[in-house]
Amino acid sequence: MNAELGLYAVPAFAVLMALEWLDARRDGRTGFARRDTAANWGIYVLGLVTKPVQQYLLPFSAVVAAAALTPWQLPADRWWVWVLGLVVTDFCYYWAHRADHRIRLLWTAHSVHHSSTYFNLSTAIRLPWLNPLASLPRSLAWVPAALLGFPVWMIFLLISLGLLYQFPIHTQRVRKLWRPIEFVFNTPAHHRVHHGSNAPYLDRNYGGVFIVWDRMFGSFAAESEPIRYGLTHDIATDNPVKVNYHEFAALVGDVRAARTWRGRLGYVFGPPGWREPEIEPVRETASA
Numbered sequence: 711m712n713a714e715l716g717l718y719a720v721p722a723f724a725v726l727m728a729l730e731w732l733d734a735r736r737d738g739r740t741g742f743a744r745r746d747t748a749a750n751w752g753i754y755v756l757g758l759v760t761k762p763v764q765q766y767l768l769p770f771s772a773v774v775a776a777a778a779l780t781p782w783q784l785p786a787d788r789w790w791v792w793v794l795g796l797v798v799t800d801f802c803y804y805w806a807h808r809a810d811h812r813i814r815l816l817w818t819a820h821s822v823h824h825s826s827t828y829f830n831l832s833t834a835i836r837l838p839w840l841n842p843l844a845s846l847p848r849s850l851a852w853v854p855a856a857l858l859g860f861p862v863w864m865i866f867l868l869i870s871l872g873l874l875y876q877f878p879i880h881t882q883r884v885r886k887l888w889r890p891i892e893f894v895f896n897t898p899a900h901h902r903v904h905h906g907s908n909a910p911y912l913d914r915n916y917g918g919v920f921i922v923w924d925r926m927f928g929s930f931a932a933e934s935e936p937i938r939y940g941l942t943h944d945i946a947t948d949n950p951v952k953v954n955y956h957e958f959a960a961l962v963g964d965v966r967a968a969r970t971w972r973g974r975l976g977y978v979f980g981p982p983g984w985r986e987p988e989i990e991p992v993r994e995t996a997s998a
Contacts, residue, residue, distance in 0.1 A: 715870050716758055723877065727831045730883055734830075741830055741882055745948040750832040752950035753822065757839035768842040772849050773865055776856035784859040791860070792868075796919065798855050799868040804923040806851035807916040817982045818958040819844035825953055827940035829905050834880035838954060872918045876901070896921045899933050906937040942983075 727747075734741055777783075784791045810820035819838035826833050838844070855865050876896070884898040891897065896917045904915040914931035917923045924930035945956045964977040964986075973986030
């Protein structure tokens with residue numbers, strides 16, 4: 711999310727979180743923890759503070775480079791360009807988000823967002839920070855939008871607006887919306903599924919604004935049973951620094967312990983949970 715836009719949104723985030731908490735407390739429901747919420751805010755603030763550092767460490771942008779190469783540019787003063795841009799950038803987001811879950815290097819960043827065992831509006835701001843090794847390859851997902859001629863500033867703005875759209879869907883307070891909306895758009899019901907760590911929900915519902923991409927590409931799942939939030943293995947910490955770098959540290963440890971280059975590459979570019987195959991000992995044959 712754009713750093714300035716993220717900073718300006720803080721008051722609205724705080725008010726909506728307070729309303730959600732009051733509504734849940736009125737009904738006597740759980741789903742909140744002080745330490746978890748404090749960790750989410752700590753992670754978010756650290757992200758805002760370190761954003762300029764990451765931009766300094768990673769000045770290259772694949773989207774900017776692709777836009778410089780394309781021979782045409784779509785007019786930003788036409789309404790249809792904005793509508794088409796929203797669809798295209800969200801389509802790119804779907805594949806970036808899917809890669810977040812299927813490539814371990816990208817998962818080292820995205821797992822931060824999934825590591826809370828609670829699901830409420832504060833979970834939405836639990837976003838990774840200062841992980842340029844994951845940020846650079848992920849940005850490649852929006853290169854097609856630049857090559858199609860969408861202005862770079864429009865692409866970045868639409869990405870930020872798409873992330874803002876996802877803030878209010880991080881809640882258990884809204885059950886189901888009107889069926890046509892549920893069919894086309896990402897909703898709280900769909901996104902609860904995405905944050906589930908039990909078997910029916912793993913690696914499902916990657917869509918940002920639109921859920922139709924998941925319906926089209928076989929990654930959709932409906933909410934059908936109680937959801938267990940968090941990772942498949944709880945990291946058991948609310949320390950913002952440990953939360954942010956827990957999976958990256960685990961990746962480094964796996965690479966160091968790998969016995970072959972296949973293992974090292976597998977731990978970096980394979981899916982989360984991939985393990986290096988055991989090397990069977992060579993059996994000596996009896997001499998004649």
